[in-house]
Amino acid sequence: MANEQEEKDRYTEFLKNLSDEYKGEKCRWLRFLLCDYLSESLLTNKDVFAFDLFNQIREKNIIKHPEVNLLSEIAEVTDVAAAKLVIEDYANGVKRGRTLSPYRKALFAALIDVIPGDFRKLQSSYELDRCCFYDKWDLVLHLEIKGRLDNTKEKIKQFADILSDKKAKDKLSNLSTLTETRENLQSTSSVEQLGVYAPAPKELNRKNFNAMLLKTSRWYQARNKLTMLKLLFTNDVKASKEFDDVKSLFDALVESRKIYVRNYKYLIDMVKVTDTRGVVEDVELLSDANKDGKITSFTxxxxxxxxxxxxxxxxxxxxxxxxxxxxxxxxxxxxxxxxxxxxxxxxxxxxxxxxxxxxxxxxxxxxxxxxxxxxxxxxxxxxxxxxxxxxx
Known part of the structure; x- marks a missing residue:
């Protein structure tokens, strides 16, 4: 037991050392690369540092000692030599666990090349208030959070067309091709062998995900299921008894990252647990609730x-x-x-x-x-x- 605690403490020290290499703009890189795993409040908090971000994904079991796969990939993508050395020095590092999606890596590579002039063009084209965004990373995070940019070919192209920098446009063009390839191969058995990232159905971007949540919440609200869901979610959102409607309860689950665009199994388990499969008729994306499968979201x-x-x-x-x-x-x-x-x-x-x-x-x-x-x-x-x- 003592040895296990020592290893955990050593991992904490390793994360502190690694966070020292991600300050200033590099911390914004980190926030951007980890945005699929972090809550909106954390993403928009300018007072959050690298170690806070690492701690958050550790609490969510996205990383745990002695795994370094995700962290090692971040160091490679950002090409921070000192971060690579910190990971190399952590001798117990094991390369397993979650990784970054090809979409996230390719978009990061493209944004590195976005020039100040294009940053201003993006502000203007998306009708964003200039005083709210001081760099391209915060701007793109805002677009993703609001569903105005995601891994669909149309939105990537819309974003790329605004830019004048050829390097960034070329990388976004490659990203668009990657997205199209992923969509074509998503239903084939060779997807995993080819290493193509195949998350949620291709039609589920952030906008449609929000629409799915709205339709699902309406279904449960209309059937007076709020108290039932409060009991189910007691340990997943703070002060669940204070929520006055199903939609606000779902919003809290999104905020705590229990559900997000790439993973809504929590909702599928919810349907199974509550035996409310009638919702599938109104919300087709929850159809997996009609299939056999282990419930892992609840104790x-x-x-x-x-x-x-x-x-x-x-x-x-x-x-x-x-x-x-x-x-x-x-x-x-x-x-x-x-x-x-x-x-x-x-x-x-x-x-x-x-x-x-x-x-x-x-x-x-x-x-x-x-x-x-x-x-x-x-x-x-x-x-x-x-x-x-x-x-x-």
Missing amino acids: PYRLTLMKMGNALSKDEAKEVGSLYDVPQNAYTDQWSLIMHLERTKNVFANGAREFVEDLKDIGLHHVASKLITTNKRSCSPDVPKSKKKKKR
């Missing part, structure tokens, strides 16, 4: 609570509320009741035996069975573990 404990909520009727929820002296104004349905019981520590992942017996006593065997099944194997980190009694 067994959280799944148990969802099963319990699905098993309880509103009248039965009132019975459970009365059993635990929960004021009727403290909940509106079975989902908000379960949230209340969770906050007051009446439901635990490994200590629900008494709760199960209480449900049986009032005749709710079908609800108790939902807890019994999962309690035998549930070992969730998001709830307190019950203390084991010593054998006499």
